[in-house]
Amino acid sequence: MSGLPVIKSRKLEITYNIPISKTVRFWEGLKEGKILATRCRNCGKLHFPPAADCSQCYSSDMEWVELSGEGRLVTYTHVIVRPKSFQEEQPYTVGIAELKEGVKVLAWLTDVKRKDIKIGMELKMVPKQLPDGRIAYVFKPLTTRE
Amino acid sequence: MRRVAVIGVGHSRFGDRQDVNVKELAFESVKPALEDAGLTPKDIPYVTVGSIGVWYEEPLPAVAIAEYCGLTGAGLVRVEAACATGSAAVYSAYTAIASGAVDLALVVGVEKMREVDTSLAVELIGRAGSYLWEFEYFGMTFPSYYALYATAYMNRYGATEEDLALVAVKNHKYAALNPLAHLQKEISVEDVLSSYMISWPLKLYDCSPITDGSAALVLASEEKVRELRVDTPVWIAGVGYSSGSSTLSQRSDFLGLDAAVKASQMAYRIAGVRPDQIDSANVHDCFTIAELLAYEDLGFCRRGEGVKMIRDGETEIGGRIPVNVDGGLKAKGHPIGATGVSMIVEQTKQLREEVKPSARQAPMKNYIALTHNVGGTGHYCYVTVLKR
Ligand SMILES: [Zn+2]
Numbered sequence A: 001m002s003g004l005p006v007i008k009s010r011k012l013e014i015t016y017n018i019p020i021s022k023t024v025r026f027w028e029g030l031k032e033g034k035i036l037a038t039r040c041r042n043c044g045k046l047h048f049p050p051a052a053d054c055s056q057c058y059s060s061d062m063e064w065v066e067l068s069g070e071g072r073l074v075t076y077t078h079v080i081v082r083p084k085s086f087q088e089e090q091p092y093t094v095g096i097a098e099l100k101e102g103v104k105v106l107a108w109l110t111d112v113k114r115k116d117i118k119i120g121m122e123l124k125m126v127p128k129q130l131p132d133g134r135i136a137y138v139f140k141p142l143t144t145r146e
Numbered sequence B: 001m002r003r004v005a006v007i008g009v010g011h012s013r014f015g016d017r018q019d020v021n022v023k024e025l026a027f028e029s030v031k032p033a034l035e036d037a038g039l040t041p042k043d044i045p046y047v048t049v050g051s052i053g054v055w056y057e058e059p060l061p062a063v064a065i066a067e068y069c070g071l072t073g074a075g076l077v078r079v080e081a082a083c084a085t086g087s088a089a090v091y092s093a094y095t096a097i098a099s100g101a102v103d104l105a106l107v108v109g110v111e112k113m114r115e116v117d118t119s120l121a122v123e124l125i126g127r128a129g130s131y132l133w134e135f136e137y138f139g140m141t142f143p144s145y146y147a148l149y150a151t152a153y154m155n156r157y158g159a160t161e162e163d164l165a166l167v168a169v170k171n172h173k174y175a176a177l178n179p180l181a182h183l184q185k186e187i188s189v190e191d192v193l194s195s196y197m198i199s200w201p202l203k204l205y206d207c208s209p210i211t212d213g214s215a216a217l218v219l220a221s222e223e224k225v226r227e228l229r230v231d232t233p234v235w236i237a238g239v240g241y242s243s244g245s246s247t248l249s250q251r252s253d254f255l256g257l258d259a260a261v262k263a264s265q266m267a268y269r270i271a272g273v274r275p276d277q278i279d280s281a282n283v284h285d286c287f288t289i290a291e292l293l294a295y296e297d298l299g300f301c302r303r304g305e306g307v308k309m310i311r312d313g314e315t316e317i318g319g320r321i322p323v324n325v326d327g328g329l330k331a332k333g334h335p336i337g338a339t340g341v342s343m344i345v346e347q348t349k350q351l352r353e354e355v356k357p358s359a360r361q362a363p364m365k366n367y368i369a370l371t372h373n374v375g376g377t378g379h380y381c382y383v384t385v386l387k388r
Helices: A021-031 B024-038 B061-068 B084-097 B118-126 B131-135 B144-157 B161-175 B189-194 B222-227 B259-269 B288-297 B306-311 B328-332 B338-352
Strands: A035-040 A062-067 A070-079 A092-099 A104-109 A122-129 A133-140 B004-011 B045-050 B075-080 B104-111 B199-200 B213-221 B234-242 B281-284 B368-375 B380-387
Touching: A021 A035, A021 A062, A021 A133, A035 A122, A070 A104, A070 B144, A070 B234, A092 B144, A104 A122, A133 B368, B004 B024, B004 B084, B004 B222, B004 B338, B024 B061, B024 B213, B045 B061, B045 B084, B045 B131, B045 B189, B045 B338, B061 B075, B061 B104, B075 B084, B084 B104, B084 B213, B084 B234, B084 B338, B084 B368, B084 B380, B104 B338, B118 B144, B144 B199, B144 B288, B161 B189, B161 B288, B161 B306, B161 B328, B213 B222, B213 B338, B234 B259, B234 B338, B259 B380, B281 B338, B288 B306, B288 B328, B288 B368, B338 B368, B338 B380
Parallel strands: A104 A133, B045 B075, B045 B104, B281 B368
Antiparallel strands: A035 A062, A070 A092, A070 A122, A070 B199, A092 A104, A122 A133, B004 B213, B004 B234, B104 B213, B234 B380, B368 B380
């Protein structure tokens, strides 16, 4: 900070309650060890992130389908300088992978040494329990036997 | 559609501006813009304000700035298009005049980003994408989004960290000549390579700084230009725009920005110009990789050849097409809402051939200039072609 005269404003803390009613099946799926997406029954488009409404044909007639989670790394970065709410984390690696089913996903890439990461490497997307009790998903290198 | 010209420009000093609040900062560019146009606030019927806000205290910056600058009563709107906010504010004013609704409009781009601490600024910008799917669990930052492009580009075309550093070295060289720039100092490739890692492969000197600043324009219809006997109107010859997916994962590839390709093709078509006719350009170099992508997306060179352009000095003054000779976002600074307006201020001055010092003046052959302003990570794009 510059040391110039300022008035420190009132503190404001914001937390959003993000509605997930229409995609709650995805979050339940993670708890069952599954990666789910929605598929439009009208035009067949596969949606990840899962969507309740089809951006391609405007139908809202969707079905849930399970993805293999298997795919290949398209690109990645190591996040060193982190946002304020991620200060407690160690630096992390984020990748984008294209799954066998054709959708692309962004997630942390874990369980691999930085020097072993290569664009095109085979990955598996798996649910991951977070320390705060919530559930998310990460990529891990795909090994023939887990 | 009627023809529209830039008839007044104003620009604050960019930097860490904790000596002023957002209204005082806007005043620093509004006053010279009106003076340049020979007008007073009473002459202005319509005002567009480009600002993201959130990092400063005013939730309604447009009304606060209008009151402070004596513009209360004018038609007023605040515009948001992420880092392309400034260009979107210009486009909003442009269409108001081109449509015949008004004959004059004032555009103010302003951002005050240093009233919050750096890690909060990093958080707020990192959230600007697809919050739930790419931030909530994965903590992406703005440098990280562009780092995904850098990794893919380097892997595909064999570009190196040294190549990226050349962009920073060039833009710092020109910022050192620009008294309004945030980082007025030359740097070396070694300085870039040894700066600390932000989001691999991007290091501190690959990134634009967090900057406060404002820029302003007065736009006028052709009738008004004649009525006011404006000496050197700079015409908005064409504006192209497009947008990209909110989630980065849905992009077709990470080697270029589709929104920028579409926006530039649209702008060239409307203006009736080709990329090889451009005398001077400002491109959106929020990160060094972004400038290389811009060369290719704008058709200044073929895919994968952006790296050759920077290695060969083709985008320096004396090269084929000078780019960001005001220092760019990289070294002039990137006060988000002001950036697109600042680009058009710079290119207006280039076209009027009044850039000081003259070492920063691009030679004019066709009197055609271009600005390329990307919002977020290719989430929005506006390309504006200007002609004298
Ligand atoms: Zn459909």
